[in-house]
Amino acid sequence: MRLKYVPVYSGNFEEQLKFYTDKLGFKIIDNIPFYEDAECTLLETGSYDVLLAISKHNLHTSFKSCIILNTDDCLNDHHVLKASGVDFCKEPQYQPIGLVAEFADPSGNRFLLLEERNYNE
């Protein structure tokens, strides 16, 4: 057993898809019909094998979610995303786990940009 798809709430499907692909650089991997007449778009967020799934019909979730994206260099990715027009609601801040910034997608899902740091070295 393993984690494969994470369904994400979608308010305006087209707008959200555009935000994911144009601004965040996620790649569309596939469109699969989950149920009859209900298509799901699968997106890759990096080199991981967990995919985000969004659908016009909000098949599997009716709640906004919080997704944590991992990065090697939070300040750099924050800078790049900001330049491409992503509005951050929280600028990079130091937390016990590392450096964290936060933004929301057009449907109001929260995204954390996390650079984990080892403070016990």
Add this chain to the structure above:
Amino acid sequence: MDYSRTLRNNNKIYSRTSSRQHDLQCCADFNIRFVLSGNEGYNIGRRQLTIHPDSFLILNKGTQYASSVLSSDPARTFSINFDKQFLTDFKDCWLHKHDTLLNRQGHSQKMEDEFNETIYPFRGDIKYNVLHLKNHLDNGTQDEMLINEYLHHCLINYYKIYNDEIFEKAEKLNFLNSSTRVEILRRLNMAKEYLYSNYNKNISLEELAEHACLSVNHLLRTFKQAFNSTPHQFLTQLRLQRAQMLLKTTLYPITEVVSMVGFECPSSFIRLFRTHYKITPLKYRQIA
């Protein structure tokens, strides 16, 4: 990789590989100095400091110093000079938002004028940010906004370290007067920098106390209060930490490492290392 970058806002960054000795110089700006490999010596007045990759030095504007490379291999150094206006803007925008961090009983005024010029530990956030910054510069980034973002964060990190190392520790001292506490801590930091710089030599308590301008008794009592360890415990910890670094990054035999970091006897070193890190030096080297 050697380069120097002067940004449009006059912040300057230097990356050097050097084995030379430099003559007396005067700091044009507040600056932070790191040694990424090897080690570098600084003469500031009568103080002789050595910077290793686990520590960094800050120098205030106007300080006169002479530096030289002490290691047999060239030292790779990285330093950042902060323009006065950049510092002022940083203080205005960031410190006002976070005034709880530094506004303790009138300390802030002293803080505004001059920092405590001493050796601070190079680890945690400042290390991550400096290494990321260096990585971008090594790859030739031209994006000054990004570079300045890192510099801004280096200052945030430095203020945090300053707060932890100076004010938090000063508050542990049992003196009524807060300016006495800060003054004693300044002297204790001189003792600490002496240990950082001479860790591999035989250091007597008398020498240490003299360097810190404190009596032996006073030094022992206040050092323990501020840093939760005796000078001897601090020194042992530092030696172990540097031995760990040598085991990880060099091929020197263990007996050599033992004498390089100032321990006299390999068997007591091995015992201490094992008690401290729950692993023997040899095993540590194999998995490192």
